[in-house]
Amino acid sequence: MKLTPYLFGLSALFALGAAAAETADPELLKKGEYLARAGDCVACHTAKGGQPFAGGLPMETPIGTLFSTNITPDRKTGIGDYSFEDFDLAVRHGIAKQGYTLYPAMPYPSYARVTEPDMRALYAYFMQGVAPIEQANKDSAIPWPLSMRLPLTFWRWVFAPEVKDFAPAKDQDPVLARGAYLVDGLGHCGACHTPRGIGMQEKALSAGEGADFLAGSAPLEGWIAKSLRGDQRTGIGSWSEAELVQFLRTGRTNRTAVFGGMSEVVVHSMQYMSDADLTAIARYLKSLPAANPGDQAYAYDEKVSKALYHGDDSKTGAALYVDNCAACHRTDGQGYARVFPALAGNPVVNGDDATSLIHIVLKGDTMPATHQAPSTFTMPPFSWRLNDQQVADVVNFIRTSWGNQAPAVSAEQVAHLRAELDVPPLGQIPDPHALVAPQH
């Protein structure tokens, strides 16, 4: 009998595939694949359960639903007939091969600073490293007159920066420069984390453009992309560089867990980055000063913890917290390292806008598996168990206990988000099985 080591078979297959795909320099393809990871192209250009890069993912925008496009090298429906110049025009300039302006859901204002050598690697990868898939693009569901492409062109003229290869500033630390290149460029972190102006443009596209850069977004799809600036209470001022690297690599640190849209960024993009690049990203982010000039460090306050220990749940929301949250997050709000996030001092909890916190309480969330940390941990939904006032009470309890300080939320805010989200209805015990994607 034969027990061929299967790995050997796989690598042989891979070698065969690469050889068949014309003559691209394998190093260039590898670089392009890595850069495509850094740009997280796959996240938007792949539908749920669809083929990689074949597009079709619906994207909610304030003006309507867009569908991402097929960027596989299929000649009929993808970008197989794109020259490098066509590709570059789309990615860095925001102009489709057919000449119209792309919706800025495609983050070409960020990609404008990607260097040409990197663009050539990306092009090589998309032409030769990606399997062509025939899948026609879907029209966007944006009503006229917003569907007109002409205003987009004006938008592009006004808001998109000049396309120019990134170059470090004179005397810039090379690690910080690399971090700036990745964060401002391919990483397009600002697409979510920078507040947008009246024209939906990001208010700042790099560190040098002011304190709005990465200062946190307004709610989108029921989540807040939090501030990545140095603020202690609401930003990442309390995080170390090592924690940021660990977070981006594994989706978790001793004190926190990734959630919402950032989960996909970690899973599809960040976990593939080299240690050097993650360090560069972290160091650059850590170099952003606090947006709030009066920023003060968080300090733990044990008053609530002691009261709960002594059985005093007289504070509004305390009993709800003990009955629903404390099993995992503990009465001292510290959670358990790497498994259940700390609520005490957590910048998401302390943010001015509590949307993400309310969202998680209502709908729960799952910490995703990553290569280096394959465990998934799920917080169940509480929408069926707590009414709007109870959610507001428990959220307010969390936001004002253990030293946390954040403005109160109202039952109306909870009601609003509940209506927006697809969550198990109040009063009906849900079948938890119905809440998870079927496994095969």
Place this chain on the structure above:
Amino acid sequence: MATTLKPVNAVVVGFGWAGAILAKELTEAGLQVVALERGPHQDTYPDGAYPNTLDELTYNSRGKLFQDLSKSTVTIRHGIDGTALPYRQLSAFLPGNGVGGAGLHWSGVHFRIMPEELRLRSHYEERYGKGFIPEGMTIQDYGVSYEELEPHFDFAEKVFGTSGSAYKVKGQVVGDGNPFAPDRSDNFPLPALKDVHSAHLFRKAAEEVGMHPYAMPAANASGPWTNPYGVQMGPCNFCGFCSGYACYMYSKASPNLNILPALKQSELFELRVNSNVLRVNLDSDGKRATGVTYVDAQGREIVQPADLVIVSAFQFHNVHLMLLSGIGKPYDPRTGEGVVGKNFAYQNMATIKAFFDRDVHTNPFIGTGGGGVAVDDFNSDNFDHGPLGFVGGSPFWVNQAGSKPIRGLTLPPGAPSWGSGWKQAAKDAYTHTLSMDAHGSNMSYRDNYLDLDPTYKDAYGQPLLRMTFDWKENEYKMTRYVTEQMRKIAEAMNPKTIAVHVKNFGDHFNTRAYQTTHLLGGAIMGSDPKTSAVNRYLQSWDVHNVFVIGASAFPQGTGYNPTGLVAALAYWSAKAIREQYLKNPGPLVQA
């Protein structure tokens, strides 16, 4: 007409602890592995979703995570001349179903084994003479030593995130663990769980009567843990919903929590659920397995060819599958010949409940499945059996696993069984009671065995497995003696009253009362193909590319819970496959 799929390197039948360990080890060796699990997908979430999982009626009373007996069960009789009847309601034992198997709903007690129990027959003959072991008791040696298994016990503890307190590490006394326990190469990965109050009372009383209490080794994490596969556990919060439940705190080790996330990262691994294996297929001369035939979720018959077949279902399913597949000679109790079905054994439990006044608060609702305080003074051969005339022993413990509202009420002897008197007694007793067990060993006998039932069939038209089992003289003697020793601890606590639940001479195996799910043997390991079904590497003597992993390999019972030994044997077998068998497929031991 069966559909035949593309061959794979290895097929794993049953995805509990044994199957998960073998799948992990074989994918690490570069093999493409398909695991076939009879039951559905299940995982910590959603099957242990908080707070829905805290539901005794659904999970324990109605057995949500247990085997569905309407599809397949066993028949049971007390003796070889009796007629066996199907086990139609889960009670005495609770086999698992679905991904994780019984490893998802177990308690978490995670022992090793006493070295002399791996060579039990030789040990007793050496210490007490050849005539000591009674006629008809068919205990044997495992054919593997504690020293050989030690690295695998150690690794399994790290995978499981086991909490405990070591006594001796590398010959040095390092802590307040069990002084009877054998030497270890390393301490437990996590410190022992804290004593609940009733365990604390037990510890104090045991010391008072001169015994040697220690913290039970528990695969319920006492703190956050990241295991060698990079997967993580949360810490136990003593909620008490362990046995019968999936742990919402991610703190009770399970194949789902501790191994599957790492396996999911491997392209070489595929898990197919709702896939009920009917038989292992053999080539024309019956010397080699060609794969397995299973029924999928749609009821289609599928043939999965494979070079290597790992039979790693629950203990009696392993035996059942061997009998249905014609692997090894079926055991005949009349002649004593044959091996498959031989030496079926179990656990021999006794319980003492102590009832206190209202000033002693035992808080029985707090608990953890594997934690507690035990003594080993009357376990294994830690005491002189010579004048006692029986084989075996028992650890004693307070293993307070959290009393639930339906089954958690224990009333003192003489309390009314209904009405306001019952209510008052329940009120008086509930938080002022503790329970301790003598978790005794059960030896194997010539006429306690497994075979195919001549009458009853499962949902697939195959004969059910038949258990022929009853308690023997040795078992009554052992349990009654050790229970008297445990009584000393109970009395040292100065309770108001105690209730002793122990078998009387002549009591039959009662299928209606929960005992444990520690069913053993039937496809036992050993050094002689005439008396064992698998060799010391758990490889079938008859079909060399079939390995049968699980408690089915134990030649007799032990005082300890079986999972620790199952895991160590699984890693031991996997090592032999990886280091010897894959290089040179064939029998690893020449008969």
